[in-house]
Amino acid sequence: xxxxxxxxxxxxxxxxxxxxxxxxxxxxxxxxxxxxxxxxxxxxxxxxxxxxxxxxxxxxxxxxxxxxxxxxxxxxxxxxxxxxxxxxxxxxxxxxxxxxxxxxxxxxxxxxxxxxxxxxxxxxxxxxxxxxxxxxxxxxxxxxxxxxxxxxxxxxxxxxxxxxxxxxxxxxxxxxxxxxxxxxxxxxxxxxxxxxxxxxxxxxxxxxxxxxxxxxxxxxxxxxxxxxxxxxxxxxx
Numbered sequence: 001x002x003x004x005x006x007x008x009x010x011x012x013x014x015x016x017x018x019x020x021x022x023x024x025x026x027x028x029x030x031x032x033x034x035x036x037x038x039x040x041x042x043x044x045x046x047x048x049x050x051x052x053x054x055x056x057x058x059x060x061x062x063x064x065x066x067x068x069x070x071x072x073x074x075x076x077x078x079x080x081x082x083x084x085x086x087x088x089x090x091x092x093x094x095x096x097x098x099x100x101x102x103x104x105x106x107x108x109x110x111x112x113x114x115x116x117x118x119x120x121x122x123x124x125x126x127x128x129x130x131x132x133x134x135x136x137x138x139x140x141x142x143x144x145x146x147x148x149x150x151x152x153x154x155x156x157x158x159x160x161x162x163x164x165x166x167x168x169x170x171x172x173x174x175x176x177x178x179x180x181x182x183x184x185x186x187x188x189x190x191x192x193x194x195x196x197x198x199x200x201x202x203x204x205x206x207x208x209x210x211x212x213x214x215x216x217x218x219x220x221x222x223x224x225x226x227x228x229x230x231x232x233x234x235x236x237x
Contacts, residue, residue: 180202
């Protein structure tokens with residue numbers, strides 16, 4: 001005959017989204033030291049296998065049993081787990097259900113952040129930029145720098161007067177039928193454009209994302225009224 005306590009715990013297990021009730025049910029079984037002979041749990045049919053860690057209370061010895069991943073959604077598929085010991089802790093099984101909603105979460109954490117020191121990725125990058133600027137100024141004043149190298153700053157070359165005693169060079173990129181060819185050659189002149197979108201396409205970004213990015217860039221260029229232009233004397237206006 002099934003005890004009222006076991007019936008109550010089974011009802012808690014079957015309650016949709018009853019995560020806290022499920023934990024209470026397993027806790028009650030542990031506290032009452034009831035022997036569990038058969039555990040019938042519902043699992044989703046199309047999920048990957050997850051390891052259910054069962055910890056024996058008295059010996060503190062654990063082993064793993066391969067079972068389908070637990071699902072809060074009632075399903076017709078059943079998985080039978082046979083146990084013969086008392087006071088088993090199934091907290092891991094319940095927590096596995098809590099983690100289902102997080103299985104497909106995609107996190108994005110900066111590789112250069114320092115959150116322990118209350119510095120975000122952006123703050124770290126800005127501090128690195130400030131350090132670079134100070135070093136550039138120091139280098140200009142003390143070492144008589146003859147070469148400056150920058151990426152993604154095509155406007156920097158366009159904004160400076162062509163008559164200034166600065167020689168511009170860039171890495172050659174050949175556009176062939178809409179595709180890019182990187183020749184890895186340094187050639188005279190200022191880079192005509194930045195090819196971030198094209199590189200994203202080469203990296204495998206979906207076509208609709210690349211097309212949308214091109215449309216936004218084109219729209220921004222048409223609506224932009226702020227920019228650098230050179231007058232007939234080579235001065236920026």
